[in-house]
Amino acid sequence: MARGDEGRRSGRVTIREVAEDAGVSVAAVSKVLRDAYGVSDALRAKVRASMDKLGYRPLASARGMRGQTYTLGLVLPDLRNPFFADIMTGVNNALERTQYQVMMGISSSSSKLETGVVESMIDRQMDGIILIGSTESRESLNTIAEKKPLVTIGHHDPSAEDFDTVNNNDQQGALLAVRHMVAAGYSKIAMLSLQGEPSSILAEREMGYRRGMIEAGLGGTINIASATQVMRDVQFAARRLLQGPRRPDAIFCWTDFIALEVISVATELGLRVPEDVGIVGYDNTMYCDFAQNSLTSIDQSGELLGLQATRLVIERINGRTAVEHFVVPPRLVARRSTSR
Amino acid sequence: MARGDEGRRSGRVTIREVAEDAGVSVAAVSKVLRDAYGVSDALRAKVRASMDKLGYRPLASARGMRGQTYTLGLVLPDLRNPFFADIMTGVNNALERTQYQVMMGISSSSSKLETGVVESMIDRQMDGIILIGSTESRESLNTIAEKKPLVTIGHHDPSAEDFDTVNNNDQQGALLAVRHMVAAGYSKIAMLSLQGEPSSILAEREMGYRRGMIEAGLGGTINIASATQVMRDVQFAARRLLQGPRRPDAIFCWTDFIALEVISVATELGLRVPEDVGIVGYDNTMYCDFAQNSLTSIDQSGELLGLQATRLVIERINGRTAVEHFVVPPRLVARRSTSR
DNA sequence: TGAAAAACGTAGAACGATACACGTAGAACA
């Protein structure tokens, strides 16, 4: 209702009122707001005092009309994986002393939905966009980067020119996992990957797995299964692996909660972990650490990834055009699921 | 940089261009956009065609200046608890066929940060706000509700007049948990609650626990411990409970992942679950269902909560002023952690 | 002391969409 809306909006202090209260021009207040050049300390103090006194808060819509909204868009694939909480912690730390805010959107690991979310973020004038675990093509990403500063986390494209990337070295992470399993005495090592729209992280992890297997002289038993994120699919794939003719004695899973489900299936089939089958996950989320789970996993420093991505996107907003690709080394955290 | 920004913005199709292309007035296009009264089918079709042809997308900032932004703000306490994914699913389902989008913010279970996030959402002209697990006072919530349509999830205040609430019956949930434990043969039942800013959900769950204990004639052994969400605190509290003089033979935990940590601590202390100590969680998140966790929990239909909250906030946006309080009954899901 | 440069302040035109107040064509009715 127009009337209700009017009532709701009224009471909001505008830049004009602040200017009047401080006895300066509207533009001067705007300069203080934006930390722009050409403001004396005295004037700044006067304006700040008025803003505090009146409880002034700039309206993002109005700012967006000509300038920035001071809002960053963060797109994540889903809310079920607690790994993203680590990234978010890093993002928030990076934003601590700035006037930027984050708004999150969920792509549900679907590139169609992801496109929708990103477009809606562009419509809402996000100053920059951080895309986690994107499944979009280089061209799509370039199209986005044309419109807004863009940084991806978990998307390998070291030759991308128009947007920055932040990654852990997924290939090395998978390699660490395989080496660890080999060292623990496992030899028939399978990998459980993600089925669906191709993702560069998965490609890297699969490549690392292959390299690890070949390096250990196990090239002949390379065995990559895959399943969607739906639990029924995961169970089905795990059963097929564990009941098939080439039953593996260890499984490297692309992410932790898949690994936990695989442990469940193995237990139901009467297999002991780690004696009969070793399991390794990825992301080292908090659930790995519970005594009853105790899952060996690869840590990729989510907090650092979030921090760096935020730094990069703000640099882009401030005018950097040279591309930057940040990579952090992974680290294996051994737990009971591979300790035989 | 101004130049870069200009380049970024250029190329965006405005309502004026659509109007010109369709050979109608700007206001007519606006009406089509808003499904407003006074547009013939022929005109609507013509305008829609032009919008598609030119790839027009309305700019939220500009819309926000006078009308709506068609954006809903959703504030959640943290990203670690997969329960919120269920709520989000419900929200997205409810928004499926509308032109609304959701933007999420994180309050980190701190009422100071929550205030900041909510204010920033008001600055960004969210049409309505859904607050999950708020720790704010009635007055603060009323202040928000004065400015924007507000619905809370997980905040009990059945006499609130200015905003709607959506809840499961937490008191009954806790009661179900205690009854289940008593029926399973446990008698020294403790509760592990959340330490920190007082929350009405916790108050309800504690009350349900008390009622259940008294009902079973165990009023004399009521024992409520509490810990923050930090894992070290949880471990400390769990150890103190399990090593203390009045060692309980069952613990009801306020949320699942706390329960999982308590199982870990119990295991480390050489106690068997469920034989020596029974454990019940709350929320029935996916991690309960893993064979090695197998945690008995209370299900509160997160998806339904999200759906209803979204329905209510949109009704408010469309002018409803009468308050509505929605409550869904909880359901106990028994698993191995209490089956002795 | 004077000229040039630096440091500030100001007015007012954008930005894109909305919604109000009007204007008008056509239908319905007598």
Added chain:
DNA sequence: TGTTCTACGTGTATCGTTCTACGTTTTTCA
């Protein structure tokens, strides 16, 4: 044929902020 409705379409002021272009004051330096 004239009158009254209804169902639309149109022009434009307006929202709150940014930012350019310009004007004024102060500082610097030879």
